[in-house]
Amino acid sequence: MRDAYHEELDSIGDSLVEMARLAGSALGRATTALLDADLALAESVIASDEKINELHHELENRAIDLLARQQPVATDLRIVVTSLRMSADLERCGDLARHVAKVARLRYPESAVPRDLHATLLEMGQLAQRLVAKAALVIATKDVDKALELEQDDDAIDALHRELFAHLIDERWHHGIETAVDVTLVGRYYERFADHAVSVAKRVVYLVTGEHVAEFVAATEAAESVRD
Amino acid sequence: MRDAYHEELDSIGDSLVEMARLAGSALGRATTALLDADLALAESVIASDEKINELHHELENRAIDLLARQQPVATDLRIVVTSLRMSADLERCGDLARHVAKVARLRYPESAVPRDLHATLLEMGQLAQRLVAKAALVIATKDVDKALELEQDDDAIDALHRELFAHLIDERWHHGIETAVDVTLVGRYYERFADHAVSVAKRVVYLVTGEHVAEFVAATEAAESVRD
Numbered sequence: 001m002r003d004a005y006h007e008e009l010d011s012i013g014d015s016l017v018e019m020a021r022l023a024g025s026a027l028g029r030a031t032t033a034l035l036d037a038d039l040a041l042a043e044s045v046i047a048s049d050e051k052i053n054e055l056h057h058e059l060e061n062r063a064i065d066l067l068a069r070q071q072p073v074a075t076d077l078r079i080v081v082t083s084l085r086m087s088a089d090l091e092r093c094g095d096l097a098r099h100v101a102k103v104a105r106l107r108y109p110e111s112a113v114p115r116d117l118h119a120t121l122l123e124m125g126q127l128a129q130r131l132v133a134k135a136a137l138v139i140a141t142k143d144v145d146k147a148l149e150l151e152q153d154d155d156a157i158d159a160l161h162r163e164l165f166a167h168l169i170d171e172r173w174h175h176g177i178e179t180a181v182d183v184t185l186v187g188r189y190y191e192r193f194a195d196h197a198v199s200v201a202k203r204v205v206y207l208v209t210g211e212h213v214a215e216f217v218a219a220t221e222a223a224e225s226v227r228d
Numbered sequence: 229m230r231d232a233y234h235e236e237l238d239s240i241g242d243s244l245v246e247m248a249r250l251a252g253s254a255l256g257r258a259t260t261a262l263l264d265a266d267l268a269l270a271e272s273v274i275a276s277d278e279k280i281n282e283l284h285h286e287l288e289n290r291a292i293d294l295l296a297r298q299q300p301v302a303t304d305l306r307i308v309v310t311s312l313r314m315s316a317d318l319e320r321c322g323d324l325a326r327h328v329a330k331v332a333r334l335r336y337p338e339s340a341v342p343r344d345l346h347a348t349l350l351e352m353g354q355l356a357q358r359l360v361a362k363a364a365l366v367i368a369t370k371d372v373d374k375a376l377e378l379e380q381d382d383d384a385i386d387a388l389h390r391e392l393f394a395h396l397i398d399e400r401w402h403h404g405i406e407t408a409v410d411v412t413l414v415g416r417y418y419e420r421f422a423d424h425a426v427s428v429a430k431r432v433v434y435l436v437t438g439e440h441v442a443e444f445v446a447a448t449e450a451a452e453s454v455r456d
Contacts (some may be wrong), residue, residue: 064309073297081292081312088316169406179398180405182411 005070008062012083013139015059019090020136020200022052025192026097026127031125033185035118038109040186046103049210052094059087064208075207079183082203086139089196089203093132096193103182112182114175118168121183124160124190127153133196142208147201148217161187233298236290240311241367243287244276246366247318249427250280251313252446252451254325254355255346259353266337273329280322287315297410303435310431314367317424321360324421328353331410342403343394347404349411352388352418355381359425366432375429385422389415 026045033042035142063080066072072080103112113121132154138147164187167173202213209216254273263268291308294300297355300308331340341349359381366375392415396408430441437444 003446020373063363067295067309068301068305072303073296073299077292077296081295084309084312085316088313104400165409168409173263173405178407180408181396181412185416188416210407 003056005066005072005076008066008070009079012059012062012080014216015055016083016086016090016139016200017136019052019055019059019087019094020132020139020197021099021210022048023057023090024091024132024136025084026052026094027055027100027125027132027190028129030097030100030104031122031129033101034112034125035122038102039105039108039110042101042104042108046098046105049094049098052091054189056087056091060084063087078207082162082207084158086200086203089200090132093193096189097197098188100186103186103222107182112179113186114179117164119181120160120167121186124157127157127160128190128194128197128220131157131194132200133198135200136161142204144205144216148213150198150201154194154198157191161191185200191197233294233304234299236294236298237304237307239246240287240290240294240308243283243290244311244314244318244428245364246250247280247287247322248316248360248367248425249282250359251318251321251325251421252277252364253396254280254322255328255353255360256357258325258328258332259269259350259357261329262340262353264338265332265334267315267333269335270329270332274326274333277322277326280319283313284319288312289321291315306435310435314428317348317428318360321421321424324417324424327417329413331414335410340407343412343439345411348388348392348395348415349418351414352385352392355385355388356418356422357369359385359422360428365426365430366429370432370436371432372436372444375433376445378426382422382426385419389419 004145026048029041030045031037033045064228066080069077106112111118131150134146134150134153137143138150164183168183173180205211205213205216211219254276257269258273260266263274294308295305298304334340339346357407359378362374362378364383365371366378392411396411401408433439433441433444439447
């Protein structure tokens with residue numbers, strides 16, 4: 001049987017997974033709200049961000065309480081401190097989903113983004129959602145290989161982000177400045193959302209290996225080159 | 229004489245003040261680089277962000293070490309955990325200054341922003357710099373009244389940010405889409421920089437009063453209305 005302390009650590013992990021799930025769901029709905037100009041859905045994303053913020057504050061309080069009562073050291077201490085950071089990342093993901101929903105709400109009943117960009121933005125949204133789902137899995141399983149995949153997944157989002165900018169500055173752009181501003185901001189929100197998901201995964205790598213991702217990858221490659 | 233533990237806490241405070249100073253300096257130089265299309269200055273901002281990142285990592289390690297060795301409780305524990313968060317805010321300020329510098333570098337030898345927006349952006353940059361300087365003072369002095377000023381200062385930045393958007397979507401805008409995208413992003417970077425400075429000040433309020441800013445202001449107003 002696990003002791004109370006480790007049960008509490010597990011429950012902090014569960015909260016992080018739940019926050020990631022909520023953030024992913026929020027971003028999915030925000031993307032639909034944006035593309036379909038769905039006001040009710042946008043409002044639901046904006047309202048539900050409160051839930052993620054509450055989980056974040058609860059988690060912070062529980063983590064600080066755990067530090068005070070149990071005074072963990074070494075790995076256990078690192079788990080608690082890292083959980084605080086992951087919680088901050090996921091709280092921010094929730095904010096960014098809310099920002100996307102707010103753009104959708106602002107332009108209702110129009111869609112804030114022109115039809116010829118829908119496919120790119122839908123793909124950015126789906127990729128970002130997949131990233132945070134993978135981050136949740138990484139938190140739950142501590143799977144370092146899976147965690148390392150997130151940086152490559154993020155490259156795909158960066159590529160879509162560049163594609164978006166290429167559309168914007170193409171001389172055939174005829175949707176005006178206001179729409180260009182909206183698309184610029186929305187693109188940035190998706191990109192930052194994905195960055196925070198990657199950051200969560202990197203923190204798990206650090207937790208498991210005691211090394212930051214770049215060091216870990218370098219060490220692994222060095223070990224592999226010796227074996228070759 | 230102070231004990232080793234409190235000396236170490238003080239030195240963490242000193243590092244936070246130093247990080248805020250560096251972030252403010254970086255943003256000031258980034259703004260000049262942006263408006264004057266000064267490539268060397270932009271490069272210097274981009275390179276010097278490394279220093280802020282190093283301070284951030286050092287501070288994190290020292291804080292975690294302090295938690296492990298001294299196992300603080302109550303207020304002392306809250307100081308250490310809050311310092312970690314302030315460090316993350318200030319590290320992000322450094323990133324945002326670097327982002328501004330990167331836009332300057334990307335458009336060199338042109339200035340990325342048209343002349344008629346220089347005054348607004350200069351003012352945003354100067355206000356944001358003043359905000360982080362005030363945040364540094366708040367960290368050093370734990371002055372709650374000063375900390376509460378930052379939210380009002382931030383309102384001034386938000387007003388400038390809205391002014392910037394009004395320029396962008398004005399039908400007389402004739403600087404093209406690429407410039408509109410640059411201005412949108414740069415405006416967002418200044419706004420986020422200021423948000424993080426406000427966040428630092430709010431954390432100090434929480435540290436000193438044990439209450440989040442909204443609760444503290446409500447309680448103070450209630451106490452004052454009783455006195456009236």
